[in-house]
Amino acid sequence: MRVVVLTGAGISAESGVPTFRDADGLWEGHRVEDVATPEAYEAQPSVVQRFYDERRAALDGVEPNAAHQALARLEEALGDDLYLVTQNIDDLHERGGSQRVHHMHGRLRTALCRACRGRSEVHHPLLEFPPCPRCGVPELRPDVVWFGEVPYEMDTIIAELQRCDLFVSVGTSGAVYPAAGFVQYARQHGARTLELNLVPSEGTYFFDEARHGPASRLVPDWVDELT
């Protein structure tokens, strides 16, 4: 059985990573459009760099929770029949044991060079504008997909949605496209669909089944059922 799992900020909430919409639309005091758009970066690069440097530094203070670990168990059981795509830019899936994680909105831990387009692991705050380890030019930006930019790996994600038997959405509000449309696309191609979220998401009616509660309980229970 082929399974696609989409995760959002809700799966990391119990690890202490704030979600976007539970913080009444503010990200640590910033309006999203002030920090998560290419225009914001052009207008005030230091504000944007500092915002992501702070979120990257905060990663050292959080741990994966039982939901991340359960998805790693699921990967062991299903192998290549599991496609895990996340909207999250944190590294908790990897630290929870998942080997193959597809970050459609990018990753805090990597930087993207605006000069050579190369990616590199971040070892210094980007606010210091360190030189790109590949081309030497000090033009490293967060490797994060901002509003108005194209999410990563969309072709592969679409192909996986077309051929999966089960689509499961974990901890996402269903408020931001294209991820919010994945459930409808999977249904159109014959997949069963399951929502695991604290409360009904904006797209909950598109799902065949919806279970509501904390991911740290719902996800392990579901993985135990499936394996």
Ligand code: APR
């Ligand atoms: N367990 C399960 N679900 C939870 C938990 C929890 N402990 N805590 C919160 N949630 C749910 C909330 O009910 C909400 O539906 O997680 C969802 C989080 O929604 P958002 O904050 O909107 O996060 P997300 O859906 O990942 O946002 C999508 O929007 O801001 C952009 O690019 C950003 O990737 C992000 C995208």
